[in-house]
Amino acid sequence: MAVYKRTYTRYSGPLTSERGRFAILPRYALESVLSSRFYTVAFMLALVPHLIALALIYFRSHIDALSGLGIDARALQILSIDGGFFLNLFIVETFISFFMVALLGPGLIAPDLANNAMPLYLSRPFSRVEYVIGKLSVLLAVTSLITWVPGLLLFGIQTALTGLSWSWDNLRVLVAILLGSWLWLLTISLIALALSAWVKWRPVAAAALFGIFFVSAGFGTVSNVLLLTRWGTLLNLSSAMRMVWRWLFLSETQYRIATPPFGTMPAWTGLVTLCAVCGLALLLLAWKIRPVQVVR
């Protein structure tokens, strides 16, 4: 039989690294985000708090120059550029990054599942983990640009304006910007992806994301009041994040003032809550992201 001749030859050229292959997925997603006017406007608005912070940092170091121009900038003297300053900036960014994720996240996985595209990806040397990392990287790339990247730039600018001693004294702020941002971005991104995998209709997925944050926060507050407890606070994910951020950003003295022993939860409970939420989101993704959807 002719079929046994084996005249066929396969591609034997060089291959790209397996580790970087997840980056192929965000390629087109990021392209469409960057080409969208709506996202560009949202992105610019998201940077406004950082621009205000930049102005404050600059003028705080140039009060004399402002006075020379006839501007009364004495109020700036009470402003301290430290962990507290960055903490407040990042609390604002919590909400902005959340809105950005709510805009982008629900549309990432749902269309692939709705169009039965999983076999297309997973019948290639590409795993479920790489698929999730690829989709996650879209959200992390966009939200990083409005959180820790400008945060680090502000830290660098403050160091340049005031000298290395400030940087040394506030080294924990640098760590806090990185760790705190990544923890928050991972949490909201994983929740958004899990919702995108489970809720195929984009507006419903976005509404569910808002529901998780705002309804659970309300439920937590009601629980605290009715059950005379503090544990309900943990249902509010942004509160949980704030607990961790306070611990990360603030010096020991500042932290003690900000978190009186009664009425607030310890930081570790916030960290455990966020890790548990991430774990749950990963479980939901693992359950749903399969090469073949079996309909029983």
Place this chain on the structure above:
Amino acid sequence: MQSDQLIIFENVSKFYGEVLGVNRVTLAIAPGVTSLVGPNGAGKTTLMNLMTGLLRPTKGTIRVLDIPPSDPERFFRNIGYCSQFDAFPRGLSGYHMVHSMLMLHGLSSGEAEDRTWKVLERVGMTDAAHRRVAGYSKGMRQRIRLALALAHDPRVLVLDEPLNGLDPMARAEVIDLFRKFADSGMHVLISSHIMHEVDIVSDSVIMLSGGYVVAEGEIQGVRHEMEEHPIQILVRCDRPAVIASNVFQQDSVVEVKIHNDGRGLLVSTRNPDRFYDLLNRIVLDNHIAVESVSPADENVHAVYQYLVGSNGTGSL
């Protein structure tokens, strides 16, 4: 044949909870065009998903060209899969689809671009390459699915209903393409419920029913093993009545039907070789003009009907 040229299933079962997908499947599939035949729910897609590593068997082992699915880098490089679903991420053009899927195989952007154009040309989609897949017709989508399966030059092509949605001309082209792949030493596995196409294109068939393999091999071989069903032979000639009156001297001939137009007859025999010898003698002795002699039920549809019957055969 060596195991690195075969697709081997060893006692493979797949259950979805308590629902049976396929059960105790043992196969050794050689290069060439092999068709999976069976009605909806027979286990064709499950078998294909197992073969392509998309599903792991509940029991048993699968090796494709001696590569287990647990070695995905090598395994998937050798397999090209075309699912039966319209499986396209939203918003991409045909070109971008093929290009990005090639990059998932580890090809550089430049190499992927070259190959994308080549494969798009092969399936006749060059002109529509930059249009969005969402705007394609059913036939165009089918061609892009084929391009996706072919683009990385796999050694095994697994194609779930690959002829659906194609117009007759495109079907002929695609079938010709399958034959070329098979002739170059590739495995081409197709599932189809259109029996005459399976007959035209296949070197061998695997017949499934209710999750079990009911027959496999070359269709004529399978047919000849079914002794309880006499083989039907169609003879077109000028004097069928003469042949009919003579063939009954053989015990193995069980039935003869003369055509209404008086220009042929259908003979059912349990021993076709003896019948052909006898037919030669009758034709020579009686100076009968024979137009054609052909087996009437050596096709997939007839064999499947004999094996499984018409109950529960769904779309077959």
